[in-house]
Amino acid sequence: MSSVLGATVSGTITDSEGTGLENIGVTVYTSSYNGCGTNESYNIQTNSEGIYTVNDVPTGTFYIKTNSENSGFTKEYWATGDSVPDCNTAQTFQITSSDQTETEKNFQLETEATIAGRILDNQGAPIANIAVSANLVDNPCYWNTSGNGHVYSDNDGYYTITGLAVGTYYVATQNWSTGYIEERWADGGSVQNCADADPVFINTPGQDETDKDFQLEMGATISGTVTDSNGQPIANLEVNLYDTACGWDQKGSAWTDANGDYDITGLPTGTFFI
Structure with a gap:
């Protein structure tokens, strides 16, 4: 006897004429920042009829996207009514129990x-x-x-x-x-x-x-050291640099090394915040 480890999510991927698309990658995933990020993910490919089924999905809030690299078709995100190309407009769905079945999470892809x-x-x-x-x-x-x-x-x-x-x-x-x-x-x-x-x-x-x-062009470099209140270096800390001329546009990022040192490279002329 087999046990159910999680819910099932399924749908069909078709082209603009309604023909099922084979070997299109599909990812069911969580994200802490709308549909544009990816945390935990579950991957599958469509069969010869364009159908995909993802099993053992735990409870939570999920997005779905296609991974259409080298397929000749667009990358899209699931939304009610029709799939969308913009990750910001992707929609979520809820898995609330292990025996839940989510069907008709369909996509219609255009030629890329x-x-x-x-x-x-x-x-x-x-x-x-x-x-x-x-x-x-x-x-x-x-x-x-x-x-x-x-x-x-x-x-x-x-x-x-x-x-x-x-x-x-x-x-x-x-x-x-x-x-x-x-x-x-x-x-x-x-x-x-x-x-x-x-x-x-x-x-x-x-x-x-x-x-x-x-x-x-090659850019300038900003360097520094990050320490705690006792003057001890802090390793593996991310340091970000922003330009406010375009509304907090991130211009660089670096991680401190074992000595707390960091170098942010490739910088244009300007005034920045770190």
């Missing part, structure tokens, strides 16, 4: 759009392993915690963000550990001030936006 470009330094040489994110937001100075797409530049500096739905995106590099200044994409060249960024418009499913290039 892409945003691509190249990352260069100020001498025109390609930069590898720079994180690039596209965010489906109205304000270029607001950033989702996970983004709608997140990739790294390859050895030749090229990047392609996939799985994007129709919408307005802002694209940025995130270089806190590389020494390069974080920048946003703009028509005339990448910019350091978030308010100067330009949007990238995805108007139709399957649209490909190219040449969203960046030219990065």
